[in-house]
Amino acid sequence: MGVQIEVDQLTMRYGDVTAVDGISFTVAPGEFFGLLGPNGAGKTTTLETIEGLRSPTSGRVSVAGRDPARREPDLQRRIGVQLQSSAFFERLTAVEQLQTFGAIYGVPAARLDELLEQVGLTEKATAQVEDLSGGQKQRLSIACALVHDPDVVFLDEPTAALDPQARRNLWDVLRGINDSGRTVVLTTHYMEEAEELCDRVAIVDHGRLLELDTPGALIRKLDAATRIGLAAEAIALEDARGLPGAESVRLDGSGLVIQTREPATVLAELGRREALEGLSVSKGTLEDVFLDLTGREYRA
Amino acid sequence: MSTETEPETGTSTAAPDRSGSSTGAGDARAARPLKALTLAMFKGFVRDRMTLFWAIAFPLMFLVLFGGIFTDQGQSRPADVIVVGDVSVIDDAPTQAREAIDRAIAITREDDLDAALAKVRDGDATAVVTEEGGEVTVRYSAADAVAGAQIQGVMQAIVQQANTAVYQQATGEPPAFTFTASQVEDESLQAIQYVTPSLLGWAVAMSATFGAAANLVMWRKSGLLRRLRLAPVRTSSVVLARVGVSLVIALVQAVIFIGLGVGAFGLQLSGWWPLVVPLLLAGTLAFLSIGMLAGAVSKTEEGAIGLANFIVLPMAFLSGSFFPLDGAPAWLRAVSNALPLKHLNQGMLDVMVREQGPSAIVLPIVILLGFAAVFATISARLFRWEA
Ligand SMILES: Nc1ncnc2c1ncn2[C@@H]1O[C@H](COP(=O)(O)OP(=O)(O)OP(=O)(O)O)[C@@H](O)[C@H]1O
Ligand SMILES: [Mg+2]
Numbered sequence: 001m002g003v004q005i006e007v008d009q010l011t012m013r014y015g016d017v018t019a020v021d022g023i024s025f026t027v028a029p030g031e032f033f034g035l036l037g038p039n040g041a042g043k044t045t046t047l048e049t050i051e052g053l054r055s056p057t058s059g060r061v062s063v064a065g066r067d068p069a070r071r072e073p074d075l076q077r078r079i080g081v082q083l084q085s086s087a088f089f090e091r092l093t094a095v096e097q098l099q100t101f102g103a104i105y106g107v108p109a110a111r112l113d114e115l116l117e118q119v120g121l122t123e124k125a126t127a128q129v130e131d132l133s134g135g136q137k138q139r140l141s142i143a144c145a146l147v148h149d150p151d152v153v154f155l156d157e158p159t160a161a162l163d164p165q166a167r168r169n170l171w172d173v174l175r176g177i178n179d180s181g182r183t184v185v186l187t188t189h190y191m192e193e194a195e196e197l198c199d200r201v202a203i204v205d206h207g208r209l210l211e212l213d214t215p216g217a218l219i220r221k222l223d224a225a226t227r228i229g230l231a232a233e234a235i236a237l238e239d240a241r242g243l244p245g246a247e248s249v250r251l252d253g254s255g256l257v258i259q260t261r262e263p264a265t266v267l268a269e270l271g272r273r274e275a276l277e278g279l280s281v282s283k284g285t286l287e288d289v290f291l292d293l294t295g296r297e298y299r300a
Numbered sequence: 301m302s303t304e305t306e307p308e309t310g311t312s313t314a315a316p317d318r319s320g321s322s323t324g325a326g327d328a329r330a331a332r333p334l335k336a337l338t339l340a341m342f343k344g345f346v347r348d349r350m351t352l353f354w355a356i357a358f359p360l361m362f363l364v365l366f367g368g369i370f371t372d373q374g375q376s377r378p379a380d381v382i383v384v385g386d387v388s389v390i391d392d393a394p395t396q397a398r399e400a401i402d403r404a405i406a407i408t409r410e411d412d413l414d415a416a417l418a419k420v421r422d423g424d425a426t427a428v429v430t431e432e433g434g435e436v437t438v439r440y441s442a443a444d445a446v447a448g449a450q451i452q453g454v455m456q457a458i459v460q461q462a463n464t465a466v467y468q469q470a471t472g473e474p475p476a477f478t479f480t481a482s483q484v485e486d487e488s489l490q491a492i493q494y495v496t497p498s499l500l501g502w503a504v505a506m507s508a509t510f511g512a513a514a515n516l517v518m519w520r521k522s523g524l525l526r527r528l529r530l531a532p533v534r535t536s537s538v539v540l541a542r543v544g545v546s547l548v549i550a551l552v553q554a555v556i557f558i559g560l561g562v563g564a565f566g567l568q569l570s571g572w573w574p575l576v577v578p579l580l581l582a583g584t585l586a587f588l589s590i591g592m593l594a595g596a597v598s599k600t601e602e603g604a605i606g607l608a609n610f611i612v613l614p615m616a617f618l619s620g621s622f623f624p625l626d627g628a629p630a631w632l633r634a635v636s637n638a639l640p641l642k643h644l645n646q647g648m649l650d651v652m653v654r655e656q657g658p659s660a661i662v663l664p665i666v667i668l669l670g671f672a673a674v675f676a677t678i679s680a681r682l683f684r685w686e687a
Binding site for chain 2: 106
């Protein structure tokens with residue numbers, strides 16, 4: 001059921017802009033795969049080339065062993081896509097959008113209610129698409145991608161406009177799809193989302209693949225310091241600097257932040273001094289990995 | 301529409317069908333997307349009040365306007381005229397002349413001149429007529445100069461006739477001129493006979509062109525065309541869906557136009573009128589492909605609509621949709637012959653009101669299909685999936 005995806009030395013140029021620059025990776029059948037990168041990194045371009053919407057300048061892409069750019073209906077029926085900007089039939093209701101996409105893909109209109117419920121749009125079933133909110137449109141767009149029960153799903157920033165509830169509900173939906181053996185490829189700017197969902201993530205920037213591994217492995221590789229946060233009055237700045245194992249200490253608006261690679265030592269010492277007011281501890285996250293790899297500068 | 305090769309759907313190598321998906325043959329699969337797309341397009345059309353207005357109400361306004369102008373004149377009641385005091389040219393007219401007068405004007409009596417004039421000023425009557433020592437005076441309101449001029453003409457005729465009668469009595473010779481009031485119904489019938497087929501041709505051309513142009517640009521701009529490109533739907537299905545919707549719209553326009561023409565304006569159809577159906581089909585195809593071209597070269601919907609207007613409106617004038625070109629200079633009629641709408645109008649007139657049979661639609665249909673083929677080819681060349 002799951003579909004294997006191979007990307008080999010993929011390069012895409014628009015005039016003198018190189019949007020994708022020799023990217024190679026393989027997505028295994030049934031894998032949950034994430035594409036991360038700053039704005040303009042080339043995620044959408046990569047994804048749309050895999051979907052068959054663009055033909056690569058050079059390099060090769062295959063989905064289930066076939067060339068997606070040929071847009072063979074048999075392959076298209078196995079692929080579900082949610083494009084970065086949603087597109088609907090004008091003045092059709094939510095349920096009519098699903099019916100229409102369903103009919104185009106040749107599936108009966110049986111599961112539509114269930115699908116609408118999954119994306120939380122049951123109440124909006126008969127609302128015309130022009131009357132939906134941004135997040136509701138995005139959820140409908142995802143439902144349209146799933147209407148024909150595809151073997152592989154491509155989602156371009158599916159949770160970009162969603163509220164926290166909708167985002168977590170969608171995570172459940174996507175996990176469910178993936179658990180049944182389907183391949184899922186998504187792009188996102190939410191690192192905790194990638195950490196939560198993805199088996200492996202690819203981090204791209206300037207069209208190049210920077211890292212490709214499981215989120216856990218990437219975080220370990222970064223060997224990021226643990227951040228210990230305290231209330232400003234918990235311990236004097238000078239005393240904190242003198243703590244064994246403390247690498248750096250700074251005072252900011254939210255309090256005191258101690259960076260350390262020996263959190264056990266620092267915490268034990270803080271405990272001994274009963275200076276644990278407002279304690280928070282955070283380990284390195286995928287976001288640290290991301291910022292470490294792609295820098296802190298704005299992207300064009 | 302697309303210049304790329306479209307792989308066939310439903311080829312025999314398909315992977316085993318998964319649960320719930322269709323087990324239908326290739327043909328059934330091809331038919332379903334077409335039906336769904338047609339339905340979606342049609343719903344989008346009828347739910348938009350503006351497009352409905354432009355396709356149905358706007359051309360109908362013209363029909364009512366043209367049909368109404370001529371028909372109303374013929375059927376209008378005689379104008380109300382107030383006679384104050386004795387007016388001998390009316391009072392003493394012989395019976396025959398009096399009947400003619402009564403057909404032309406409806407006379408009421410009033411004793412007070414000021415009261416009568418007030419009624420005219422208020423629009424309750426058209427004119428006041430008085431006679432003072434053999435001089436007949438007609439007073440009417442400048443607010444309705446047309447009706448006033450009519451009354452003036454009628455009264456002039458009445459006075460003329462009275463003079464003639466006096467002359468006749470004096471000389472014993474028969475009158476050289478007599479006054480009769482006649483209705484203009486025959487002329488108005490001719491007008492509606494001409495206007496219905498030609499306005500219908502324009503209406504169909506307009507909505508086919510606008511529909512295709514706006515639809516194409518809208519779907520491209522919204523990204524729906526890209527999305528559909530990833531779905532197992534053939535480009536030809538998208539085009540055919542548009543053809544289907546435009547055909548339905550054309551037929552609805554025909555039903556409303558002919559119904560209103562016959563029902564309200566006394567349009568008399570020739571026996572061959574059902575031949576408008578194949579004509580409308582060919583006309584729709586021709587103007588759809590013109591609309592596709594407008595849609596292919598335009599970036600915005602406003603641009604596409606503007607371009608469609610720029611093409612169709614002058615063409616309507618030059619094709620005699622609003623008035624006949626019989627009196628137009630030869631070069632204008634030559635230009636007119638190069639326009640598809642001219643041939644659509646011609647065919648419609650021939651089969652709807654000129655009692656011509658199937659042979660009359662052959663040439664128009666061939667010409668319209670020729671236009672369709674040429675413009676469809678050009679628009680396929682210029683077609684873009686993405687904005
Ligand atoms: N059709 C196009 N024509 C020209 N340049 C393009 C086109 N599409 C993308 N680009 C350029 O290619 C680069 C990569 O764009 P892409 O949309 O793939 O980025 P992305 O990683 O998806 O960004 P985002 O996170 O903002 O969605 C950008 O510099 C963009 O300007
Ligand atoms: Mg993108």
